[in-house]
Amino acid sequence: MSIQWFPGHMAKAKREVEEKLKLADFVMELVDARAPMSSQNPMLQDVLQQKPKMIVMMKKDLADDKITDKWLRHFSDEGVSAIAIDVNNKADIKRVIQTAKDLGRAKMDKLKEKGINPRPARAMIIGIPNVGKSTLINRLANKKIAQIGDKPGVTKKQQWIKVKNDFELLDTPGILWPKFEDEMVGYRLATIGTIKDQLLPLEDIAAFAIKYMKEYYPAQLEERYGITPEHIDMWDIFVSIGKQRGALESGGNVNFEKVADLFIHDLRSGKLGDMTFETPPES
Numbered sequence: 001m002s003i004q005w006f007p008g009h010m011a012k013a014k015r016e017v018e019e020k021l022k023l024a025d026f027v028m029e030l031v032d033a034r035a036p037m038s039s040q041n042p043m044l045q046d047v048l049q050q051k052p053k054m055i056v057m058m059k060k061d062l063a064d065d066k067i068t069d070k071w072l073r074h075f076s077d078e079g080v081s082a083i084a085i086d087v088n089n090k091a092d093i094k095r096v097i098q099t100a101k102d103l104g105r106a107k108m109d110k111l112k113e114k115g116i117n118p119r120p121a122r123a124m125i126i127g128i129p130n131v132g133k134s135t136l137i138n139r140l141a142n143k144k145i146a147q148i149g150d151k152p153g154v155t156k157k158q159q160w161i162k163v164k165n166d167f168e169l170l171d172t173p174g175i176l177w178p179k180f181e182d183e184m185v186g187y188r189l190a191t192i193g194t195i196k197d198q199l200l201p202l203e204d205i206a207a208f209a210i211k212y213m214k215e216y217y218p219a220q221l222e223e224r225y226g227i228t229p230e231h232i233d234m235w236d237i238f239v240s241i242g243k244q245r246g247a248l249e250s251g252g253n254v255n256f257e258k259v260a261d262l263f264i265h266d267l268r269s270g271k272l273g274d275m276t277f278e279t280p281p282e283s
């Protein structure tokens with residue numbers, strides 16, 4: 001199944017981002033550390049044109065550290081400065097500020113060479129829904145500015161916030177929607193809770209994630225649900241989880257929807273451990 005956004009919505013979001021971008025010297029592109037490529041927006045590159053950008057891999061506390069390191073090497077090989085952060089870690093926020101300051105300074109030095117008076121560099125945060133844009137803006141601003149929600153699509157409507165004396169940040173982020181030409185992108189984003197659950201059937205999302213875990217994180221599946229490599233059949237796996245966790249209907253049959261719901265809840269809340277659902281192309 002492929003997911004379609006309304007083309008009108010996407011075009012409007014792109015126009016809005018392009019408008020705001022005119023004001024910014026550089027961009028912080030936020031991606032989810034658990035699916036760093038799928039949570040990038042393919043349109044961003046042509047929207048950005050020549051603007052410098054840094055990538056901030058959000059939610060690293062929920063991702064697999066080994067794969068996060070691989071992604072950081074991948075972005076570095078591509079010549080993009082990237083950092084991985086847990087938004088609730090103060091040292092990580094300092095690293096965001098330092099990386100942004102360096103990127104901004106490079107841009108301002110170029111202006112100085114052209115004889116233009118230096119001023120604080122201006123940054124804008126861009127990312128797909130629910131990636132953590134508002135939370136990061138608030139941490140950088142050191143106060144509550146943007147609306148935060150744990151459901152996609154909460155950020156609404158700007159001024160410049162001074163981030164220490166290092167740079168200025170636009171108080172509203174740019175939202176670009178993910179694109180699902182590859183249905184795997186849709187499944188990865190649904191698994192980590194970035195797209196609305198209504199877009200794909202929950203049982204399909206759970207089946208996708210269980211299959212991925214069987215291949216890459218079998219120990220975590222076994223530890224919580226007793227699912228071993230002998231469990232080959234997805235039906236069998238759902239029944240096992242359902243019986244073990246009491247996801248039953250009144251007649252004692254396993255309720256598949258409940259199983260999918262509790263599994264996805266366990267996964268998103270980190271109860272199944274830290275995981276990443278996408279590896280860099282070369283690995």
Ligand SMILES: Nc1nc2c(ncn2[C@@H]2O[C@H](COP(=O)(O)OP(=O)(O)OP(=O)(O)O)[C@@H](O)[C@H]2O)c(=O)[nH]1
Nearest residue numbers: 059086087130131132133134135149152153154155
């Ligand atoms: N564990 C963890 N959670 C995070 C991190 N960053 C953000 N979150 C959570 O992710 C959820 C979404 O964050 P928001 O800041 O609302 O995301 P947004 O990108 O502004 O979302 P929209 O308004 O939908 O565009 C919230 O529940 C945050 O607490 C992080 O580094 N680690």
